[in-house]
Amino acid sequence: MVLVTGATGILGRVIVLELLKRGKSVRATKRKFSNLDEVCNSLKFYTENPNEFFNRIEWVDVDFDDIDSLRTVLNDIVEVYHCAAKVSFHPSSSKKMYHTNIEGTRNLLYACENSSVKKFCFVSSIAVLDGLNENGEMDENSDYNPKLDHSPYAVSKHFSEMEVWRAAAEGLKVVIINPGIIIGSGNWNESSGLIFKNFSKGLTFSGGTSYVDVRDVAKISVDLMDKNIFGERFILISENKSYQQMTDFVRKKLGKPAPKVIAKSVLQVGQVLNLFLGWLLPPLRIANKVNIESVTTFNKISNQKIKEKLGFEFLPVEESLDFHLNNYLNDQRKN
Template identity: 40%
Template sequence: MILVTGGTGLVGSHLLYDLLSKNECVKAIYRREHTLERVKTVFAYYNENVAELYNRIEWIEADLNDIPLLELAFKDVTHVYHCAAFVSFEPDKYNQLRKINIKGTANIVNLCIANNIEKLCYVSSIAALGNAPHPETPITETSDWNPEQDNSVYAITKYGAELEVWRGTQEGVDAVIINPGVILGPGFWKSGGSGSLFTSIYNGLRYYPEGSTAYVDVWDVVSAMQQLMMSSIKNESFILIAKNQSIQIFQETVAAALNVKKPNKKASPFLLAVAWRLDWLNHKVFGKRRKLSRHMANSITSETLYDNSKIKEALGFEFTGLEDSIKNVGSYFLKDFKETH
């Protein structure tokens, strides 16, 4: 029996679909009932028999800090995919991030130990990786984390979660950690992540920042996770990225896939510095949620490179081309847009 946490998220829902398509027995944890519709939406992209697949999932409503319900979820489980996380770069969400990402992962690890789980796969992020000594040097799995650096609250808690997983490996649990870049996949157009990028560009995003980051297709993430879990590889981490790309080129490629005007104004570091300060002021005065933090502004203006050679060598893994992934996700976006308008 396989347990998937975060089953209603982008990675979790695609992972569930793939596992069910292979006739695996699965349990999945969710937090709010309305999010279950997201899973059905994702399943409908790939199969007409949505109900048949969906009804084979043993759903368990549980919070990552609700130990009694989590203990119920672990009954008869042999393998765990821990996909659940809270994603936010808002500094005032730090305590919530710690509770879900670090404490929640510690609970999952402890239950893996208590239930003699055969293997755990944890979905981390490139945000949790250390930094290369020079900007032109790609970051690898062995790059040193610097706690003295001005890290984002999200990065800090994802790194803290990784430490909990490594603790588990010292206490008898075999585990693998994946560090994906920005994950591209359909079905989550308004809930943050890459889906909201497609929505923003379709709605007429005008500005592009100067920085770069790394991207990966959701199906590549799902495939790599399962291959690592089925392999003899244990207690290792792997960067999952298809390509390092400037944000400007990424946005232009998305705009072309959606047949809309590309962003044509550069968001300079100075402009972004003004923008995040205004965003902070708007939050303090009117209580609005932060849309642009200082860390986010710094991130999207920095040129960061990541090295994916380890997963390629370990599994002979080949990634989906970034342009193909964007076109594919864009086609689902346009289909959904036409159906809702």
């Protein structure tokens, strides 16, 4: 049996579906207040038989602070896909994010010790990458540099990765994936599910980042585990795109004019206001140095390693955007 944590998230649900399509039995973790109806509804975007697959999932509530609870959840589990994480770029979320992402991962790995678990796939992020190769791109050798400033999210993912590598050194077969911004359907109000709301706005930033379709991430994750490829990390991105390119595409599809780019100087004014008024106006706190740098820089990232390892061809970003944007609009009309 396979365990997928964070199975109600935009990626976790699609990994669950991919596993079920391959005939595997899946136990999926959720929070007590998770909306399973929304998860089931979103599966219709990926299969003609959403209810059939959904009814095969064994859902469990889990407390990542309770090792005994985790050991119970891991009973008869051979493979784990650890997708559960908190994603936020607001400073007020730092403490909770560190706890959820680092402590949660550590506890899960402790629970895996002396259990039936043989394989472990950890979902990290491109946010942990630092440094460029000879082609001016980030790749799997772009190791996290502790001397640089990072977002709390990047810090949490880096230390989570350290926990995974510790478990690997102790004998667990692990693989780490580092996806770019995931484009998917459902979970529209959380994490990367918000991209269509954000891209439909009339403002954008001068930087850029890397994107990947959720279906590609799910397929590659399961392929790596099935092919017993362990002890490595793999960057999963389809293309590098500027925020303006992404926003232009979405707004054109919506029949809206091109967005206006917010100049870095304007954001720096927000940073100054944050220094003086952040204590009074919490939304201003997001205008800090790290966040401003992240939306005004554009580091290209390489996907050559995974393409060569699996011979994988990624879905083009515009094809992905078109597919998931249509799903988003269809859901909005119904609601």
